[in-house]
């Protein structure tokens with residue numbers, strides 16, 4: 542039976558699961574987290590924190606600590622590979638809209654590390670690494686979750702609710718049999734990190750630059766210690782061919798010719814999808830973050846949107862546990878699914894189209910539009926409210 546003391550169970554201790562746990566625990570709700578890996582993965586994934594995400598993280602005392610460990614970027618830009626800067630956006634125009642009018646470049650695992658340390662100090666969250674969720678059964682009073690412990694032995698735990706923050710391949714989404722419609726982007730994305738400082742040689746380069754080109758667009762992103770280059774890549778090639786050091790060298794020299802070889806620190810190639818789950822709320826089981834929606838990284842909205850989900854869902858869960866009607870949780874799905882479709886998917890697909898547009902007239906029209914936006918303060922602010930995901934949060938109230 543789901544006793545009042547039974548925990549909320551969270552499958553997955555990525556950024557979304559951890560923020561959900563932090564919010565529940567802050568409200569005094571007991572939480573058990575089950576995470577398959579034995580430690581916080583250190584792989585290079587999301588590196589951009591948008592302003593409203595930092596505003597949200599401030600209540601957990603981690604926004605300023607992240608700022609200390611990251612790179613504050615008040616500007617980002619669109620460029621053309623041949624002609625250089627098209628438009629430079631200044632997040633300073635949002636200074637009345639957010640306490641953090643900048644994009645913070647900081648690896649997602651740094652936030653995960655901080656939260657894990659905070660949980661260990663504060664108590665209240667039972668975070669079990671090396672525990673793989675294998676299934677669940679739900680009834681009117683709760684959810685029984687089965688898992689394999691670090692030794693592979695089966696176990697089970699009873700909770701009031703289950704949050705599936707178990708990532709893109711979400712085993713819980715699969716068990717639910719939820720449709721995950723959308724598309725797979727035809728090209729593979731190759732992410733390469735180098736010690737070379739592009740800022741010293743490319744004129745007027747902002748630390749976040751989306752570089753359009755009809756043949757090969759790219760993104761240049763500075764992190765506190767490295768530059769990351771994102772490149773579209775032929776999906777018929779093998780992973781070995783894509784990550785071949787000579788090929789990477791040739792491609793980077795194509796972006797910026799320089800004497801000597803590029804020093805490569807990481808190279809990861811990955812498939813990109815644009816998909817949204819048909820439903821997020823399934824009785825006492827909820828999908829959040831990558832388990833609920835996937836998008837291309839052009840705009841840095843994946844992790845940010847997932848953190849916004851986690852707080853929206855857990856605020857409602859806290860209200861329901863305090864006596865609000867269970868239907869309150871349906872609004873989580875209506876609000877956040879709409880954001881995934883209308884904001885995140887629409888923006889990231891448009892960004893990809895703009896960067897890869899082959900038709901010269903259409904390219905010129907995009908570029909003129911961007912120049913027009915930055916030349917007009919009201920349009921500039923409106924554009925940044927959308928690109929920074931502030932507008933999508935303000936629009937939530939209009940969703941019943």
Ligand SMILES: Cc1cc2nc3c(=O)[nH]c(=O)nc-3n(C[C@H](O)[C@H](O)[C@H](O)COP(=O)(O)OP(=O)(O)OC[C@H]3O[C@@H](n4cnc5c(N)ncnc54)[C@H](O)[C@@H]3O)c2cc1C
Pocket residue numbers: 552553554555556557558575576577578585586587588589649672673674675706707708709711712732809811829830831832838840841842843844845847
């Ligand atoms: C190579 C790469 C680059 C990316 N770059 C960007 C970027 O530049 N910008 C951006 O915004 N986003 C980027 N993303 C996406 C971003 O990393 C995700 O949106 C974000 O991590 C989502 O967080 P999450 O907590 O929902 O899922 P995840 O971070 O995937 O966490 C899910 C967790 O669930 C655990 N888990 C899975 N199955 C089980 C199970 N059965 N039992 C227990 N635990 C389980 C996993 O081990 C994992 O720790 C990138 C992703 C990849 C793969």
